[in-house]
Amino acid sequence: MFMQRPKVFTVKVVVSNREGASDPEGQTIFRDLVSKSGFKQVIGIRSGKFLGVSVEAPDSTSAKQIVMRMCDELRIYNPAAHSVTVEV
Amino acid sequence: MTRIRAQVAVVKFPGSNCDLDAVSALRKFRNVKADLVWHEEPSISRYDAIVLPGGFSFGDYLRAGAIAARSPALERIARSAEQGLPVLGICNGFQILIEGGLLPGSLLRNTSLRFVCRWVTIRVENDSTMFTRKMKRGQVLRLPIAHNEGRFYTSEDELRRMSDAGQVLFRYCDEKGRSTASSNPTGTTSNITGVCNRAGNVAGLMPHPERATEPILSPSGSSDGSLLFKSMLECI
Numbered sequence: 001m002f003m004q005r006p007k008v009f010t011v012k013v014v015v016s017n018r019e020g021a022s023d024p025e026g027q028t029i030f031r032d033l034v035s036k037s038g039f040k041q042v043i044g045i046r047s048g049k050f051l052g053v054s055v056e057a058p059d060s061t062s063a064k065q066i067v068m069r070m071c072d073e074l075r076i077y078n079p080a081a082h083s084v085t086v087e088v
Numbered sequence: 089m090t091r092i093r094a095q096v097a098v099v100k101f102p103g104s105n106c107d108l109d110a111v112s113a114l115r116k117f118r119n120v121k122a123d124l125v126w127h128e129e130p131s132i133s134r135y136d137a138i139v140l141p142g143g144f145s146f147g148d149y150l151r152a153g154a155i156a157a158r159s160p161a162l163e164r165i166a167r168s169a170e171q172g173l174p175v176l177g178i179c180n181g182f183q184i185l186i187e188g189g190l191l192p193g194s195l196l197r198n199t200s201l202r203f204v205c206r207w208v209t210i211r212v213e214n215d216s217t218m219f220t221r222k223m224k225r226g227q228v229l230r231l232p233i234a235h236n237e238g239r240f241y242t243s244e245d246e247l248r249r250m251s252d253a254g255q256v257l258f259r260y261c262d263e264k265g266r267s268t269a270s271s272n273p274t275g276t277t278s279n280i281t282g283v284c285n286r287a288g289n290v291a292g293l294m295p296h297p298e299r300a301t302e303p304i305l306s307p308s309g310s311s312d313g314s315l316l317f318k319s320m321l322e323c324i
Contacts (some may be wrong), residue, residue, distance in 0.1 A: 025149040032146050033155045047149070 006056040016048030058067035093119035094324040097135035103144030113298040127161040140181025153183030182292030186252035192236030193242040218323035231295035241278040258282030
């Protein structure tokens with residue numbers, strides 16, 4: 001019987017400040033760069049940190065679950081101040 | 089009455105913190121009027137030379153110097169540079185000039201991912217520019233560095249073009265002037281830590297010459313930073 005080799009998935013993790021928490025970096029990029037440069041359609045910017053996580057897993061759902069567990073257990077984000085989005 | 093020979097603007101951005109050191113270093117020279125000029129002042133255009141000091145600007149969000157590089161101040165400075173005026177960027181000022189496209193290359197985070205603050209030795213690579221004419225090619229200068237994003241990076245092709253055009257001004261080196269991996273504190277391409285534009289009137293460097301203009305402030309008694317200001321002021 002063949003052992004199925006696990007596939008590699010790239011899971012995208014974005015950590016940003018929680019809605020309502022102030023985000024000086026995003027505000028500065030918006031106020032001092034973007035809104036001063038004529039992009040009037042842009043009405044706000046939130047900054048964050050991106051992690052591209054390569055995961056070996058049988059399918060995308062379990063890849064995402066592994067990364068979500070990693071984010072929680074290793075405190076990749078601070079739940080008191082940050083929100084996290086995980087996408088495969 | 090002493091005639092003012094050169095008027096130099098030291099441009100202050102929100103976050104600049106080496107601005108007064110630069111003003112002080114420039115005022116040591118006779119007949120030089122050095123003004124601290126807020127970045128929004130249109131009067132920037134009226135000076136004979138412009139210095140962008142070290143520190144930070146706009147929180148260094150996005151990338152160090154990236155927001156200041158899109159400010160009206162840099163448009164004015166770019167116009168002055170096109171007319172041949174000397175423009176010198178130190179540390180964050182260097183980052184701003186690179187982000188604004190006035191100087192080639194990129195400044196990335198140090199290889200160690202740490203803020204590196206120490207005295208270093210650098211070698212003069214081109215002594216015929218308006219920023220280095222008081223130095224000798226191969227001369228070793230002692231200056232301090234203090235930054236997190238100062239790893240000068242450029243492609244091999246661009247490096248060749250820059251070298252051929254004499255745009256490499258300074259390289260990190262050891263005490264004897266040899267550029268080795270161990271004398272490169274931040275992992276820059278080819279040990280480079282100071283460059284100029286093709287025309288030779290816009291220059292930037294990561295080390296702080298303004299912090300090395302008085303022997304009493306240097307552990308080795310260095311006042312090598314004065315050579316850079318002296319070179320620039322004599323060209324005005």
